[in-house]
Amino acid sequence: MGLRSVTIMGDSKTVIKKCQATGMDKSIIGAVIRDIQNHSSRFQEIIFQFIQKPENYQAHKLAKEMLTKGEERNLVGIERIYNEGPLQEEWAKNPD
Numbered sequence: 663m664g665l666r667s668v669t670i671m672g673d674s675k676t677v678i679k680k681c682q683a684t685g686m687d688k689s690i691i692g693a694v695i696r697d698i699q700n701h702s703s704r705f706q707e708i709i710f711q712f713i714q715k716p717e718n719y720q721a722h723k724l725a726k727e728m729l730t731k732g733e734e735r736n737l738v739g740i741e742r743i744y745n746e747g748p749l750q751e752e753w754a755k756n757p758d
Contacts, residue, residue: 667707673718681710 672678680687680695681702687695702708715722 666705668705669709669711671711671713671718671721673713673715673722675712678710678712 670681677691677695680689680691681698686692689695
């Protein structure tokens with residue numbers, strides 16, 4: 663895609679910390695973390711940043727819709743999406 667610098671934002675502190683680490687991850691998501699770390703070498707700068715779930719609601723909603731529909735979509739140049747907030751009962755179901 664020709665990107666040199668990217669910021670990856672996520673609402674899972676565990677995943678963000680593991681992506682920032684340089685050592686081998688032996689957890690159940692270790693293969694995914696290694697894949698992310700291997701792909702990060704394609705960028706001059708990559709930042710993994712934790713954000714709270716309410717800030718990540720629209721990205722989560724969009725990803726869930728795309729998975730349900732079986733579609734792929736790349737959002738390039740989108741900084742943040744702030745339209746709707748989460749329903750309280752939705753976040754209460756699956757704490758991080």
